[in-house]
Amino acid sequence: MSKSVLPDAFQEARNGKGFGTVDDQNDPVTMVLGLKDVRKCAHNWKTFQSGGEEVGRIVVPSEVAIRDTRQIPFEVDPPEHANYRAIVEPWFKRPLEADYQASLKAIIDELIDEVLAKDSVEVVADFSLKLQSRALTLLLNIPYEEAQVWINWGTHVFRSDDTALDADKANILYDYIDQQIDKAIANPGEDLYSVLLDSEVNGRKLSKEEVKGVMILTFAGGRDTVINAVTNSIAYFAESPESLNRLQNEPEITGKAVEELIRYFSPLTHMGRVVTEDTQVCEHAVKANSRISLCWASANRDERVFENANEVVLDRKINPHVGFGFATHNCLGATHARQIMNILLTSLSAKVKNIDILYHQDNIEDWQEFQRKVGFEQLTVSFR
């Protein structure tokens, strides 16, 4: 049980001062670490805003230098936020439908059969990225074959190996989305692009730029996060085969297991907000127009709330985690992500007896004061 462990990088700071500080392109961020503080700040959208003038600034690392399109509804605050959210919410709840789940199960089962037939598999590129991309065709309601385009992009949409932000890489995604929107305008269908183009907000149709904003959010928000959640799950089951067994014998705990793995993995470490007035967080003064971040990964290990916070308790009954964020801007893709995880756990427990880790290289995020393992750069395993 060492390769699959994600240590709590924030414990000392969380229990001490309650916050951390990270510089980011000369625009420092005060990281809020405790669960209650994170929830309070997430709830207080007036003081800690998402929809400020500078598009991309709430993301850490900041995307101000590489993105002009506002992500929607993510970078819009109430009351306008509610109008946009209402447009996209029903679409993003489609994973609750039986047909959707059956299609997703077919995708996941096929992939598991594929890796079972191989001697070894590099999970990040040859399992998680494929799963994430193929599942995304369902969320967008477009042909399965399109997944290959996204698989060919590689694991990082915005990042290169040597830099946290890469404008050229980001432009691949933005240009692709522009093209897909133009295609949907020329030839409307029943895909997400077409549905958005036909949607109305405040009595007018969504603009191309707004549609692009929703699509960037959909692509970017659900890529590394899902890949990390899936890869980390494989590592966890490799080192806890009894958990796979238990899921097979007690399928009724699968939903709780999904929530617990999301808490433990916290695939998105934190998300920023821009401070609108001089105020305090954790008795620490923060100035108007500075930035804070809501550190979901730290909050999810807060031992004041979670017993045995650093252990995976597969059937944890009370689990008020913030792995999908909290309040106004909670994760739009959560329904899709939960279904992916739910079906993945069910199919793995049905089909796989054993997973052996052959090679691993950790993906450790550098937040200066904190070094946080979020997943793996590479994870080679054999499935049996």
Place this chain on the structure above:
Amino acid sequence: MAKITFITSDNEKIEVEGESGSVMELAVENGVEGIDGDCGGVCSCATCHVHVASEDMAKVGPAGEIEQDMLELDDNFNERSRLCCQIEISDDIDGITLNVAH
């Protein structure tokens, strides 16, 4: 066995009966508008927020500490708020009325 009446934010009245499990699960099975239960009942999502009828508060009891922390930051919170994933179905709650908060 418990009979439970939900009143949605559109004032629709839905009467259902349950044997076991949580009130949230019963509501989702019966398609009660405004009860989503996204997290499956682990007190993480606050999409099963109800207001217990005043006369039924004694039967249902107050929220636990973790539940209360969630509720206090949810819209439409009041002193009769509960997350109904944390209310177990039993004979003790037979006949209660719950107003869906959203």
